[in-house]
Amino acid sequence: MNLSIKNKKTSEAVTGYLFISPWLIIFTIFSIVSLAYAIYLSFTSYNLLKPPQWWGLEGYLRVFDDDLFLKKALPNTFKYVLIVVPLQTALSLVLAFAMDQKLRFQRIFRTLFYLPSVTSSVVISLIFIWIFAPQGIFNQITRLSVNWLDNPRTAFYVIMGMNIFTTSGTLMLIFLAGLQDISPSIYEASQIDGANPIQTFFYITIPMIRPVIFFVVTVGIIGCFQVFDQIFVMTAGGPLDSTTTVTYLIYKWAFRDTTIKMGQASALAVVLTFIILAITILQRRVIEGSGSSAES
Amino acid sequence: MSSISSASSSRVIEWPVVVGRVRRVIFYAILIFWTLLSIAPLYFTLVFSLKPVVDAYTPPIWWPVPFTFANYQTILETFDLFPRWVVNSINISVIVTLLRVLFCAMAGYSFARIEFPFKKIIFNVLLVSMMMPGVVTLIPSFLIIGPGLIRGGISLGQLTLPTGFNLIDSPWGVILPGVADAFGVFMMTQFYKSFPKELEEAAMMDGSGRWGTFFRIVLPISQTQLLTLGLLTFQGAWNNFMWPLLVLRSPEFFTLPIGLQWFRGEYYTLYSVVLAGSLFNTLPMLIIFFVFQRYFIRSIASTGSKEG
Numbered sequence: 001m002n003l004s005i006k007n008k009k010t011s012e013a014v015t016g017y018l019f020i021s022p023w024l025i026i027f028t029i030f031s032i033v034s035l036a037y038a039i040y041l042s043f044t045s046y047n048l049l050k051p052p053q054w055w056g057l058e059g060y061l062r063v064f065d066d067d068l069f070l071k072k073a074l075p076n077t078f079k080y081v082l083i084v085v086p087l088q089t090a091l092s093l094v095l096a097f098a099m100d101q102k103l104r105f106q107r108i109f110r111t112l113f114y115l116p117s118v119t120s121s122v123v124i125s126l127i128f129i130w131i132f133a134p135q136g137i138f139n140q141i142t143r144l145s146v147n148w149l150d151n152p153r154t155a156f157y158v159i160m161g162m163n164i165f166t167t168s169g170t171l172m173l174i175f176l177a178g179l180q181d182i183s184p185s186i187y188e189a190s191q192i193d194g195a196n197p198i199q200t201f202f203y204i205t206i207p208m209i210r211p212v213i214f215f216v217v218t219v220g221i222i223g224c225f226q227v228f229d230q231i232f233v234m235t236a237g238g239p240l241d242s243t244t245t246v247t248y249l250i251y252k253w254a255f256r257d258t259t260i261k262m263g264q265a266s267a268l269a270v271v272l273t274f275i276i277l278a279i280t281i282l283q284r285r286v287i288e289g290s291g292s293s294a295e296s
Numbered sequence: 297m298s299s300i301s302s303a304s305s306s307r308v309i310e311w312p313v314v315v316g317r318v319r320r321v322i323f324y325a326i327l328i329f330w331t332l333l334s335i336a337p338l339y340f341t342l343v344f345s346l347k348p349v350v351d352a353y354t355p356p357i358w359w360p361v362p363f364t365f366a367n368y369q370t371i372l373e374t375f376d377l378f379p380r381w382v383v384n385s386i387n388i389s390v391i392v393t394l395l396r397v398l399f400c401a402m403a404g405y406s407f408a409r410i411e412f413p414f415k416k417i418i419f420n421v422l423l424v425s426m427m428m429p430g431v432v433t434l435i436p437s438f439l440i441i442g443p444g445l446i447r448g449g450i451s452l453g454q455l456t457l458p459t460g461f462n463l464i465d466s467p468w469g470v471i472l473p474g475v476a477d478a479f480g481v482f483m484m485t486q487f488y489k490s491f492p493k494e495l496e497e498a499a500m501m502d503g504s505g506r507w508g509t510f511f512r513i514v515l516p517i518s519q520t521q522l523l524t525l526g527l528l529t530f531q532g533a534w535n536n537f538m539w540p541l542l543v544l545r546s547p548e549f550f551t552l553p554i555g556l557q558w559f560r561g562e563y564y565t566l567y568s569v570v571l572a573g574s575l576f577n578t579l580p581m582l583i584i585f586f587v588f589q590r591y592f593i594r595s596i597a598s599t600g601s602k603e604g
Contacts, residue, residue: 009411015506016412023403024418026476029440031425034433037445041435051447095330098323111589112331115338118581120535122553123574126560127337130344130567135353137340169334170596177597197319226431229537233557247431254435255542262435269432276429 041266059267072241073249085220092168096175117169121229152242178212345572352567367572381555389533395475404484441469469543524595
């Protein structure tokens with residue numbers, strides 16, 4: 001009796017492992033081993049030709065002594081996050097709020113709003129290169145003659161605008177789902193109390209969907225810190241490094257430069273990971289903090 | 297406050313009518329403006345893909361005059377790489393989707409239903425790994441797919457254990473890292489945890505083993521959830537850029553996004569061909585979106601509600 005129960009338990013455990021094994025093996029290789037090896041590589045010098053050479057903190061010191069990182073990639077990335085995350089969050093929230101007003105044609109609007117998010121990052125980048133070309137549609141419509149993507153003062157803003165535009169569809173759907181979860185009786189109660197639409201938005205809607213806002217901001221921060229595709233396709237980090245971001249720099253050091261610097265690139269990847277984790281935790285505190293003070 | 301409420305018996309009735317109408321107009325204006333903006337890039341792409349290649353920057357911009365199918369002819373007849381890229385993209389995206397959905401469903405079911413040692417620890421590692429930005433594993437993943445973490449492998453006497461798959465420039469190099477991730481398993485685990493057990497238990501009583509129950513009962517009844525994860529996966533694989541860019545080297549193995557970017561570099565004067573080609577990437581996704589809209593919206597909404 002006892003033995004059969006034990007056997008049954010063992011066979012359950014074996015089955016359990018068999019079920020997770022295809023996932024577990026691949027996940028272990030590409031996430032766990034990869035992460036451990038990235039940390040190891042960050043303490044080495046590695047150019048693909050010779051085996052990695054241990055050099056301690058040298059890779060990190062070189063990262064923090066690199067002008068392209070300190071003067072371009074790092075400030076550019078922070079600028080990108082600080083501009084894109086608030087704007088895409090606010091824009092998609094406003095769109096979702098407008099969508100949630102029980103207006104007609106809601107489904108058609110919702111479908112069409114999602115179009116830019118269906119388009120792949122490469123395709124939308126290729127289209128924007130052409131729209132913002134010197135003789136492109138944008139200059140034709142606005143009668144300007146700016147070389148948007150070849151000008152260090154404008155190129156980055158075109159990329160930012162494009163990404164705010166393309167992410168809004170997805171984020172709007174996330175907000176809309178959150179808004180539709182709010183019970184109509186809460187809105188009715190606020191109307192009876194005499195709240196106007198703007199008060200309703202700030203005192204009812206925003207506090208009710210705070211968890212969704214936290215999620216959208218978190219996803220936004222993690223995504224924006226790793227922006228790559230659009231920069232690779234549209235400007236390759238130029239003009240004059242004005243669009244070089246940290247992730248693009250990691251790619252450049254590890255795969256594109258004439259002398260490959262995989263160790264140093266790994267050190268930068270580890271630094272970026274810590275920056276992202278720190279800022280995610282910080283913004284969680286800020287959003288939760290502002291929540292508790294509004295409720296009291 | 298009291299002065300407002302005393303005067304408010306008329307206001308309560310008033311604002312839904314007057315303010316309500318103004319408000320409606322404002323909201324419609326916002327929605328229509330953003331709709332036009334959302335359609336614009338796709339519309340202009342379509343218009344100029346139907347204009348001669350020399351007119352890539354020539355007005356009129358609102359309709360295709362002069363009209364021609366020449367760019368599509370170029371894609372289908374002159375550059376036979378385009379159809380190849382479409383086929384490569386379909387193959388890779390379909391295989392990634394099928395394998396990822398299967399592996400995630402199996403693992404999610406196991407985490408939700410079966411007791412096995414170290415389950416908690418493994419699941420916690422999974423949760424923590426969801427916080428890791430993808431870029432940190434980029435370089436080691438490339439080494440694992442390619443030349444190996446340790447060049448020449450680990451030698452064990454006679455045997456040499458390779459540390460890399462040697463899959464650079466192979467579609468399998470693109471597929472392999474995409475089929476097992478933390479988020480998909482997390483999503484399926486949460487789903488099966490909230491799913492009633494009765495049907496499975498009845499099947500197990502009738503003598504079906506775990507495997508029979510899983511493939512005959514569990515997978516069919518969770519098809520909505522599988523479709524949701526599948527659509528999310530397909531879109532990701534279909535549009536993926538950074539990873540295939542690192543793995544694929546020869547034009548005949550390119551996926552469509554890599555091919556389009558490469559073609560733009562090689563033939564930058566043929567921008568109308570790039571635009572026509574880009575529609576081969578956008579339109580299939582658009583059709584899938586229209587057909588499965590409900591599930592798409594569900595899948596996106598569900599990514600948000602996991603925190604909420």
